[in-house]
Amino acid sequence: MALLQKFTLLLVAVPAIMFAQAANPGPAPSAVDRKAFCEQDPRPEVRAFCDPLSRLQEFANATPTGGDSRDLNQLDLSNPSANSKFIRVAAGRAAVETLVSRIQNSSSAAASGIQQAGQARLDRQLSAPASTSGSTALVSKAGSSELLSFALDAGALTRSVNGTTATLSTTADQLFRTITNYEPLCIATCDYHGGLETRLLVPLSMAASFDLTQRSSSTVMTTGPATVGSTTQANAASIPTGMGKLSVLTARYEIRNQFDARSAAFQKNWQNAIGTELINLLISASASGDAVRQILQNKAPQLDRDALLAVARSDRTGSQLADAFSSYFNSASDQLLKDADVLSAISQAVRDLGLYKNAWLEALRKAAGDLFTFEYTYNKPARQPDTHDFKAIYAHDFGTMGMLTFNGTFSIYDSLPPNAKYGRIHYGQVSAEYDRNLRQESSGFQPQLSLAGYYQYQPSASVLNIPAGTVVPGTNIPLPNGVQEFVGTAGSLWVTQAKVTIKGAGGISIPVAVSWSNKTDLLQGSKVGAQVGISYDFSQLGGLLGGSR
């Protein structure tokens, strides 16, 4: 809620400040605030080109005659120096127009081989946690999806009831950038130190899991019998409202090592983190960016450099320069974005930049060091009390030797009924998983091997909610509403799992696993189970909305 309030305040305050500035030109800006007229401007093109605009204004204020090719190059859309900024600003405007062509172009992108981006990552958590009735993940991973992922998992690990779970995961920062189109394609220039974005949005990811074997229903009042001669009348009826019921909500917060980008240690780690995939994606993004440049050099209207410089000299505040540039940019981009070649080229460039950004962020994670991730999960299991789970996740990457991930979890019941014979503590657990890619090179299909062990201690037996209307077995005596019964046993629960995940091109993963447990939450006796799933990482389509991770 606080975030929403801050965001609303920002939306209201920024235009107000800008209008106040426009109405009162005042004295010439000092060197310190030379960007004030453009860096908070509500117009994305003015914000994106704020550096060359502010330098040009500074030059115009300092020199009454002469030209400034350096900054005018960067403002002239027909000049290569303006290319990258144009792509980033035009991405949002082009998104809707390119939706269809982007999907059509997906086959050519697959042919280019860059859809294997991110395939080698071992640290992503895409499926539901082990405590759900459908999960392929015995141990939670430290990383998360980059923009949006969808996973479908079948088979229980610690639960007695096998189910099917659909999980939707997203990252707060990319969701924010994508929806607001706020610098969705910044890479090295994103703010990585301090501020709301770095402290809250970047490390935060969220997931919601739906148990597809449960049906949602709601009770509605009836309006009378529909047949003649009914002797009984029902006043209310339960109607199904859909397949699937929200069973788990998860929020994850990654704590990254602080780093000093100028330190020798970080520079060494950064050099080591730059892999072949990152360089290949950079070269792909460069090639598609250059394709845009070739079109713009032929089709973009040239900037009237003398006229723009004259505007800058006529108003020392920069306000008129911003207006004049915005007018030029909008006129030019309106014309360019009607051209199918431009749209197609921008579409490809945005997509390739998005994939490059994903790999770049992964390299940054590696360079910064090991991760701690804290995870909070609100569980709503079928016919069992709701629980809150608090999990700490630590991962250590051994590079080509694989990755080790450790979990420690503390679970408590949401509430206790009066006279409960059990306490708030549900269970505590520790688990570990070793993951390794079975092929080192990128390929069409990348198999990943995972071996995991899980130990859980539960001080009381599991609690089962008895639904209203249940009768005592062998009688017709109804049990009162709210009755709970102990089922299963207290004590230790062991689970081991072996899993192979086939990670295909384009963000698709198919995990297949077998597990053994000494018991399950409701039943005694060992159990051998199988789990299978499929997940899709939508970061491949991130550019649709002007951003991706």
Place this chain on the structure above:
Amino acid sequence: MPKNTADIVGSIGSQFKVTISPEDPAGTTGLIKKATLKKTGQPDKELSFSDHDVTLAAPDSLAAGDSLIVVSILWGPEDQDAIIDVGRVISGSADPADPKHFIEVDDVPGFIQLFGE
């Protein structure tokens, strides 16, 4: 790209190194990972490069008129703009613009505009 907007102007046939912030001991600018010379009507040429410079040398010396070097630069966190300059001149003459132009941080790709006269 007329002469007065080029990043570097040199004599036709000159050979030299183009540098981007070579005096960067603490890793404050990006690293070049690929450099391609482009001239309208001619096939692209891959140029030799190191982290902070690109070599324009025979048989790919400076052509008459406009030509362009497309550089794939891997920018690091907190990097700064890369200043385009002329390093060692092997033959002929070459001079950077005054003031020197630069490739803005996060530009993918970066472009270096040349003019031969």
